[in-house]
Amino acid sequence: MQSLDVNNPDIPDLQFVLLVLALCTSDMPTFNVPEELRHTLFDRCWALLHDSPPPAEKEKRVLDLRQGDEVTLEALVEVIQRTFNDSGITRLTWDHTPSEPTRATTPEAMPLIERLQQFYPEPPESLKDPSGSTDPTSNP
Numbered sequence: 001m002q003s004l005d006v007n008n009p010d011i012p013d014l015q016f017v018l019l020v021l022a023l024c025t026s027d028m029p030t031f032n033v034p035e036e037l038r039h040t041l042f043d044r045c046w047a048l049l050h051d052s053p054p055p056a057e058k059e060k061r062v063l064d065l066r067q068g069d070e071v072t073l074e075a076l077v078e079v080i081q082r083t084f085n086d087s088g089i090t091r092l093t094w095d096h097t098p099s100e101p102t103r104a105t106t107p108e109a110m111p112l113i114e115r116l117q118q119f120y121p122e123p124p125e126s127l128k129d130p131s132g133s134t135d136p137t138s139n140p
Contacts, residue, residue, distance in 0.1 A: 001030075004092045006084045014116070017065070017076045021045060023094060025061050030095040033084075041083045048075050066112050 009016045023031050024038040031038075042061055046054040049068065055061055065073070084090065105113060 001093055001095050003094075006081055006090050006092060012119070013073050013077050014065070017045075017073065017080065020080050020092070021063055023092065025058075028094055028096055030093075032091075032093045033089060037083070037087055037089075041080060044079050044083060045076055048072060048079065 004011075004016075004019065011019070021042065024033065024041050033041075042063075043054045045063055049063060049065075049072065065076075068076075084092075
């Protein structure tokens with residue numbers, strides 16, 4: 001079972017927003033957030049980025065954060081945390097093993113990926129342990 005503390009996620013804000021929105025738009029039955037709250041949260045985040053109403057079709061319920069800035073990101077984090085806290089949810093839980101990507105990276109996504117790699121570069125080889133972990137505090 002995987003979990004995430006809503007108020008102290010211990011991951012960068014962008015990663016937090018992307019993870020929460022991915023969970024909320026998934027059909028994952030083991031996610032501990034009711035479907036109605038998932039929709040509400042997505043709709044609130046959509047409203048921060050768009051003047052139009054959120055799409056009804058599931059396939060189109062995707063947020064493009066490439067045009068946002070730090071203020072937008074902070075607002076998204078605040079909306080997510082407030083929405084969950086108001087509903088009494090402080091820890092997100094789900095049971096799903098990580099899977100390999102199903103699609104190749106699109107040319108449109110490459111600028112965002114390159115930007116993220118500048119913020120979160122691969123750790124130097126000297127910090128990696130032989131087991132492949134990038135956490136220098138972990139024990140093999």
